[in-house]
Amino acid sequence: MKQTFAIGIGGAAGQGVATPGDIFAKIFSRRGLNLNAYNAYQSIIRGGHTFLTVRAGLEKVTNMGDRIDLLIPLNQDSMDRHLKLLTAGAACIFNADAVKPGAAASGVQLCPLPVSELADITRNKVAQNTLAIGAGLHMMGIGFQALEDVLREQFKKKGEAVVTENIGVARAGYDYAAAHFAAFPNPLPKTENRYAILSGNVAMAMGGAAAGVKFYCAYPMSPSTGVLHWMAAHARKAGIMVRQVEDEIGVINMAIGAAHAGVRAMCATSGGGFALMSEGLGMSAMIETPVVVINCQRAGPSTGVPTKTEQGDLWQMLGAAFGDYPRVIAAPLDIGDCFKLIPEIFNIADRFQCPGLVLCDLLLSEGRLSVHPKDLDFSPPIDRGELITAANGSGAAAGAATNGDYKRYRITESGISPRAVPGVPGYVHTVATDEHEEDGVLISDEFTNPIKRRAMMEKRMRKMAGIEAAVPPPALLGSRDADVTLVGWGSTKGVIEEACEILNEQGIPANQLQIRWLVPLHGEAILEILGRSRHTIIVENNYSGQFARYLRSETSFVPNGHIRKYDGEPFMPHHIVEAVKEQLAGSTKLSVPMHEIMV
Amino acid sequence: MATSAQRASQLTMADLKGKVDPDWCPGCGDFGVLAAVQKALVELQIPTHNVVTISGIGCSSNFPGYINTYGMHTLHGRALAVAAGLKLANHGLTVLVTGGDGDGFGIGGNHFVHSMRRNVDLLYIVMDNQIYGLTTGQTSPTSRLGMKTKSMPFGNIEAPVNPISLALAAGATFVARGFSGEQKHLTELIKRGIEHKGFSFLDVFSPCVTYNHDNTYQWFRPRVKKLEDDSSYDSADWTAAMQKSLLWGEEIPIGKFFERTDVLTLHGAEPVLNEGPLVHRDLRVPPDVARSFIDELT
Numbered sequence: 001m002k003q004t005f006a007i008g009i010g011g012a013a014g015q016g017v018a019t020p021g022d023i024f025a026k027i028f029s030r031r032g033l034n035l036n037a038y039n040a041y042q043s044i045i046r047g048g049h050t051f052l053t054v055r056a057g058l059e060k061v062t063n064m065g066d067r068i069d070l071l072i073p074l075n076q077d078s079m080d081r082h083l084k085l086l087t088a089g090a091a092c093i094f095n096a097d098a099v100k101p102g103a104a105a106s107g108v109q110l111c112p113l114p115v116s117e118l119a120d121i122t123r124n125k126v127a128q129n130t131l132a133i134g135a136g137l138h139m140m141g142i143g144f145q146a147l148e149d150v151l152r153e154q155f156k157k158k159g160e161a162v163v164t165e166n167i168g169v170a171r172a173g174y175d176y177a178a179a180h181f182a183a184f185p186n187p188l189p190k191t192e193n194r195y196a197i198l199s200g201n202v203a204m205a206m207g208g209a210a211a212g213v214k215f216y217c218a219y220p221m222s223p224s225t226g227v228l229h230w231m232a233a234h235a236r237k238a239g240i241m242v243r244q245v246e247d248e249i250g251v252i253n254m255a256i257g258a259a260h261a262g263v264r265a266m267c268a269t270s271g272g273g274f275a276l277m278s279e280g281l282g283m284s285a286m287i288e289t290p291v292v293v294i295n296c297q298r299a300g301p302s303t304g305v306p307t308k309t310e311q312g313d314l315w316q317m318l319g320a321a322f323g324d325y326p327r328v329i330a331a332p333l334d335i336g337d338c339f340k341l342i343p344e345i346f347n348i349a350d351r352f353q354c355p356g357l358v359l360c361d362l363l364l365s366e367g368r369l370s371v372h373p374k375d376l377d378f379s380p381p382i383d384r385g386e387l388i389t390a391a392n393g394s395g396a397a398a399g400a401a402t403n404g405d406y407k408r409y410r411i412t413e414s415g416i417s418p419r420a421v422p423g424v425p426g427y428v429h430t431v432a433t434d435e436h437e438e439d440g441v442l443i444s445d446e447f448t449n450p451i452k453r454r455a456m457m458e459k460r461m462r463k464m465a466g467i468e469a470a471v472p473p474p475a476l477l478g479s480r481d482a483d484v485t486l487v488g489w490g491s492t493k494g495v496i497e498e499a500c501e502i503l504n505e506q507g508i509p510a511n512q513l514q515i516r517w518l519v520p521l522h523g524e525a526i527l528e529i530l531g532r533s534r535h536t537i538i539v540e541n542n543y544s545g546q547f548a549r550y551l552r553s554e555t556s557f558v559p560n561g562h563i564r565k566y567d568g569e570p571f572m573p574h575h576i577v578e579a580v581k582e583q584l585a586g587s588t589k590l591s592v593p594m595h596e597i598m599v
Numbered sequence: 600m601a602t603s604a605q606r607a608s609q610l611t612m613a614d615l616k617g618k619v620d621p622d623w624c625p626g627c628g629d630f631g632v633l634a635a636v637q638k639a640l641v642e643l644q645i646p647t648h649n650v651v652t653i654s655g656i657g658c659s660s661n662f663p664g665y666i667n668t669y670g671m672h673t674l675h676g677r678a679l680a681v682a683a684g685l686k687l688a689n690h691g692l693t694v695l696v697t698g699g700d701g702d703g704f705g706i707g708g709n710h711f712v713h714s715m716r717r718n719v720d721l722l723y724i725v726m727d728n729q730i731y732g733l734t735t736g737q738t739s740p741t742s743r744l745g746m747k748t749k750s751m752p753f754g755n756i757e758a759p760v761n762p763i764s765l766a767l768a769a770g771a772t773f774v775a776r777g778f779s780g781e782q783k784h785l786t787e788l789i790k791r792g793i794e795h796k797g798f799s800f801l802d803v804f805s806p807c808v809t810y811n812h813d814n815t816y817q818w819f820r821p822r823v824k825k826l827e828d829d830s831s832y833d834s835a836d837w838t839a840a841m842q843k844s845l846l847w848g849e850e851i852p853i854g855k856f857f858e859r860t861d862v863l864t865l866h867g868a869e870p871v872l873n874e875g876p877l878v879h880r881d882l883r884v885p886p887d888v889a890r891s892f893i894d895e896l897t
Contacts, residue, residue, distance in 0.1 A: 029897070196896035206892055212882025215688055237888050239880055241687050241871050245680070246713040253677040253710075257653075257684025260671060261692070262878040265684065283674050373897070378889035382882055390879065421878065422669035422685070423692055425648045430617075430663045430670030433656075441618050442664060442672070 002498065004057035005140065005188055008068040008085075010078030014046035016126045017074065020133050021052040023154065025197055027137070027146045028056040029370055032191030036061040036494075037368040040569060040599035043222070043306045049077055051599045058189055061370075062334060062494020066574045069184065070139070072132045073099060081598045083108075091181070093135050095128040111135065111181045118172040127169050134173025141187025144174050196373050200338040200364035201226025201268075203371070204294055207342030208266045209238045210378045213292075215258035215265040217243040217251050219273060222306045223362040224296035227268040248273035252280030252293065260289045260431070262389055262421035264346055268294035271313045272303065278320045281355045285325035285460065287431040288409070288419065290349035290356065292342070297361040299568045308568030309362035311490060311541040314550060317359055318519070326352060326415070326463040328471070329519040331359040331490030335369035337516070343380035348470055351385035352463045353419055359518065361541070363570045364491045388420040388427060407438040411455055415462030464520060471517040473525035478504075478511030484580055485533035487559065488540065489515040489547050492571060496539055499576035508580065515547070523555040530557055537561045537583060539576060561589040569595040610644050612637055617665040628805030628816075629659050629726050631779035636695065636724070637666060638782075639789035645693050652695045653682045655702040658733045659726035659805065662697040676707030679714040682721050683865070689878040690866040693793060694721035701731045704740040704760050715769035715798050720864040722792040722799040725762065726779075728807035729814050736810035746813055763844035763856055766800040767837065773799035774840065774857040778823050779806065780816050781853065788855065797864050804853075819851070826854030834858050 007024055011017045021037060028035045033056040041050040053064045071092040073079035079099050083092060088107025096112030104110055113135060119127035130151075137147050148167050155163045177183075198206075205227045208216065216235075218228040228244070235242040241258070245251045251267045259265040269277065274295040284291045297313045299305035317329055328348045332338045341358060349356030408429045410417040417438075420427030434444040435453055443452050476485075478500055488496045493514045503510040513529055515521075530536055536559040538548040543566040551557050561583040565571055571593070579591030615637040623629050640650065650668035654660035656675035663670030669692075673681045682696045703711050703725045714723070730748065731737040737750035741762065745754040766774045773795040777785040785803065792799035804823070806816050826832050826843065833839060840857035866872050874880070884892075 194897060196893055198896045202896070209884050209892070210889070214877040214880060214882070215684065217684070234892065236871055237891070238884050239871060239874070239877075241869065241877055243683075243687070246709050249677065250680040250710055250713070253674065253680035254684035254687075256673075257671075257681035257686075258688035258877075259684075260681070261685045261688035263688045264882065265688070279674055280677070283677075287671070287673075373893050376893050378884050378886070378892075421689075422651045423649060423689055423878070425646070428647050428667060428669055430652075430672060432664070432672035433674055434672060439618060440664075440670075442661070 002057060002059060002501065004055050004061055004065055005069050006053055006055040006065050006067060007070045007072065007136065008051060008053050008082060009072045009074065010049065010051040010082055011074030012046070012077070013041065013044050013048050013050050015074050016129050017050050017052050019126070020072065020129050021054055023133055023147070023150050024054050025368065026150050027142065028054070029195050029197050030146065031142070031188060032193035032195070033057060033188070034059065034061045034195065034370045035197065036063055038064045038363070038570065039366065040597065041307050049081070049599060051078070051082065051597065056188070058191065063498060064570070064572060066572050070136055072136065074129065075099065085597060091139060091184070093132045098128070109182055111177070113173065113176065118176060119169045124165065124169060130166055130169040131173035131176070134170035135177035135181065138174045138177040139181055139183045141183055144171065147174070194373070195370035196376060197368055197370050198335060199226055199366055199368050200332070200335045200360055201296070201366065202230050203335050203338035204268065204342055204358070204360065205230035206376060207339040209234070209240065210339070210380055211343035211346040212264050212382055213240060213266045214263035215241045215255065217245050217254050217267050218269065219245055219248050219251050221270045221273045223298055223365040224268040224270050224273070224294065226365060227294065248276040249280065252277035252291070255291050256280060256284050256289055259291045260287070260421070262387070264350070266292045266294070268296060270296050270298050271300050271316060274313065274316065274320070281327070282321035282323060282325060283433050284355040285321070285327060286433050288353040288417070288460070289431070290353050292346055292349055292356040292358065294358040294360055296365040297359065299566070305568045307362070309541060309570055310566060310568065311361055312543070312546065312566070313359065314518070314546040317357055318550065324457070324461060326354045326460055326467065327357060327519060328352070328354065328467050328517070329357040329359060330517050331515070332364060333490065333493040333514060333516055335364055335367060336371040336375050338364055339371070339376055343382065347381065347383040348467060350387070351383055351470070352416060352467050353385065354463060359490060361491050386416055386418040388418055388424060390424050408440050409436060409438045409456065409459070411438055411459045413462070414466055415459045416466070468520040468522070471520065473522035474513055474515050474517070476511055476513055476529050479509060480511070480532070482509040482511040482534070484508065484510045484535045484537060484584060485513060485530065486510060486576065486580070487513045487515070487530070487536060487538045489518065492539055492541065495571045495573055496576060498573040499580070502573055502577050503580060508584065510580065521554050526551070527555050527557060535560045535584065537563055537580060539563045539571070541565050541570065561591070563591045563593070565593055565595070567595050569597070569599070610641055610646065612641055614647060615640055615667050617667050619664060621665045622661065623658060624809050626808040627658070628728060628779035628807070629662070631782060631785065632659070632724065632726050632803055632805055633662060633665055635782055635785040635789055638786045639793065642786070643790055643793060649691070650693045650695065651685060652697060653678045653685070654696065655698045655707060657699040657702045659697060659699040660702055676702055676705070677710065678702070679707060679710040679723065683714060683717070683719045686719055686721055687866055687872070687877070689876045690720070690872060691876050695793070696721055696723045698725060699732070700725055700727045700729060700741045701739045704762060708740070712765070712769045715766055715771040715800065717865045718770070718772055718797045718862050720797055720866060722789065722801065724789070724801045724803060726805035727762065727802050728805050728811055730807050730811040732807050732810055743813065761844060762802045764841060767841050767844060767857060771800045772797035772859050772862050775799070775801045775855045776853045777801060777803040778819055778853050779803055780820060781823065784825060784853070791855065795858060796860065797862055822849060822851045823853045824850050826852050826856065
C-alpha cells in the first residue's frame, strides 16, 4: 500500500479551514513531497461545514485516499462528524476549551490543546488553528523552522508584530505537543524535489496562456470561476483580454467573435452555463471559427449542488447544439493534464476550424495537486492550421480584393478550407450560420440546392477523420493479463489507478483503461483492448452510466458491471476496491458505494 | 502596385456591391439602408477589408451578404456579442452591426443593453419595421399597442419598447434615428455614427411593405421631423434628448438625439490593448513572465 500521510481539517466556512490547509500544503511541498488536496464545502460564505483533506507522500498522490492520519476539527460539529473515521495509529488535535471528543476507536490518540492557557485568545481569534498546526507539525517529526518560514511569509504584510505573535503561538503548540503527545512513528520524509501546487482551474488558465490565448471571457459560475480569477489577475502580465460578460450566451458569442478576428479565444463555465452556450457551438462549427470551451461539471440537474462534483454532463456535451457538426471533446485525466490538454485541444480546434470542448469537473477544477514545474511547459507546440493573416496573407491575392475568387469554404479532401481573418486585403468574404456555398453566399433562403447542401455537409464532416487521426487511441494501463479491467474517463484516473494497485496487492490482478479523448472515441481500439479483458467494469461519477451508454452506442460493447457514484463526493480507492470484490463474487452488477465522510 | 491610400481613394459604390442582390421584398425599407451604408463608406473611403459587417438573423440580418466588406451572419440576437469580441481582438477594424427590432430588442435585448454601457466602439443599425417579417408577421418589441398580427390577432396588449430612451438610459454615447425614406439624412447619420468613438446606436424606420400596414412610408413621411432643423436643439444635452425621445404620434423626431465624446471606448479603457490589436501579438508568453506564474505556485 502507498505510504502517505493525510490530514483532515474540518470547521464552519469562515473559521479559517483553508489557511492551515495552505500552510500544511506549503510545508509538504517544500519537503519535496507529492500532495493532493480536496475541499468538501457547501454553497455558503459563512457557516455550514467544510472538510479539507491534504494527503502527502513520496510517490505520486492522485486522490484523497482512504485514511485520515491526523484530524483537526475546529468545532464540535466537525469532531462529531469525523472522529469516527479515525482508526488505530491516527490522532485528533482539538481545542479542549471548546470541543468535547466523543468515543474514538482504540489506538486513536486524542490530543486536547488547552488553548486559553497557551495563547491569548482575546487577541488572536484563530489561535486554536495556529496552535494545532504547531502541534501537528511536531507529531509529524518536522522541524519548527519550516513552519516559521511559512508563517513569516503568510503574515509579512501585516507587520513584524503579527509575525512574531503567530510564530510564538505556533511554537507554543509545537512545544506542548513535544511534552504531551506521542509523535507519529514515522517522521514525514524529505526529498530534494520541488513541486508547484495548483488547482485544475489554475492549470487550465495557465494552459490557456501557454497555448497563446489572447481573449478569455466568462460569466461567474462554480466550479469554473477559478479560471476567470486567474485570467483576470494575470491578464495584463500575459497580454490577455479578459472580460466578464452578461450571460453565457454572450460569453460564447463574444469568444467566437474574438476567435473570428484571428486570436485564440477560450471560455469556461459549468453545466448550466454550457447549456446556454449550445447554439453558439453550432455557430463555431458552421462558420468554421475555432473556439475552446471548458465545462467544469458540478452535480446536476438544474442548479443542482453547486459545490459538489459529478461526471454528469457527458450527454449534454455530446448533444450540445442541433445538427451534425465536427468537434473534439476531451476530458483531462488529472490536474497536470488540465494544463497540458489546453494547448493540445487548441491545435486541433485551429487545424480543423471547429469547437474544442474540455469536459472537466469540480474534483479537478477545485482540487489541488503537486505538479513538477517541468510539466508546466509554456512552450508547447502551436499549430494554427491553415490560417491566412496580415502576416502571411497580405497582398497574396490582392487582385481578388473585390468580389474575388477567395472561397472561404472551398471544398477540399480534408474538409479544411484556408481561413482568412478580417483585415487582410484580398480575402473579403462573409461567413454565415445559414448553409452556404463555397464563397459564403447563403443557399438556405432562395436557392436551396440539395446537391450543394450535401457537398457542404460532407466537407465539414470529413474533418472528423482528420481529427481522429490527430488524437491518439487510449492505451491499457497496467499488466495486460488481469482478472478485471476498470474503465474510467477523465478525472477518475488517479483513484482507479490506486484501486488497481490495492487490488493487485490483494491478489486480484487488475488493470485500467482511462479515456481522455471522448470525441472522436477510437471505438475500434477500445474494443480491441476490452475484447481481451476477462471482466470489465465501468467506473463513473454519475447515476445513469453516461459513459457506459455512450460506449455501447458507439461500439455495442456491454461491460460486466458498473460502479457509480452520484452523491456529490468523489470516489475513494476503497469504494472501488470493495465494489470490484462484490462484483467478482457475483453478488451484483451495479455497485453504488456509500460515502462515509459526512459533509 | 497601388498603395493602400490610393486603393482607398478609388473606392466606389461598385466596389461595395455584394456577391448577390438582396432578396428583400420589392419596396422594403432595407434597400434604402443598404444604399445609405454603401454611400457612407464611399464618402468616408474606408477600405473594404477593414470593415466587418455583422448581423444576427432576420430579413434585415441578411445585410452582410449584400455588401462587399468582411461579414458575419451570426445567430439570432447575438450579433452585438460577436461584434464586441471581434472589436476587442482587432480594434483596428471598423465594425458595423446590422439587424432588426426583433433581433436587437427582443432576443438580443440583454446584449443590447450591456454593449451600450460598455461603450463598445461600433455602429449598430437597427432596421426597425415594428414587425417580425421573416417568420411571416408576428408582433415585435416595437409593435404599437393594439396592432393586429398573426401572433396577436386581437391586437397587441403589450406596450412597445422605446429604443431611443432605452439607449439613452443604458449609456449609449451616440444615439440617433433615421428613416429609410430620407436617404441623404440617413447617410449623414451613418457617417457620423461610424466616426463616433464609442457605441453608436442608429434606429432606422425601415417599413415592412408586406406585413406592417400600419407603419408605412405614407404614415411616416408627414410625421418625421429632423432634429437638425431645430437650431436650438443641443445634442450634448442628455435630458433634452430623453425628453425628445418620448415624442411619438403626429410628430416623430429623427436625427442625432445625443452624442458625448468624453467616455473611453471599451478597447481604449483596457491597458492590455495599449500595444496594439491582440491579433497581431506574439502568441508566446515571455519566458520570464511564464517563470513568474510558476513561481507563485511553489
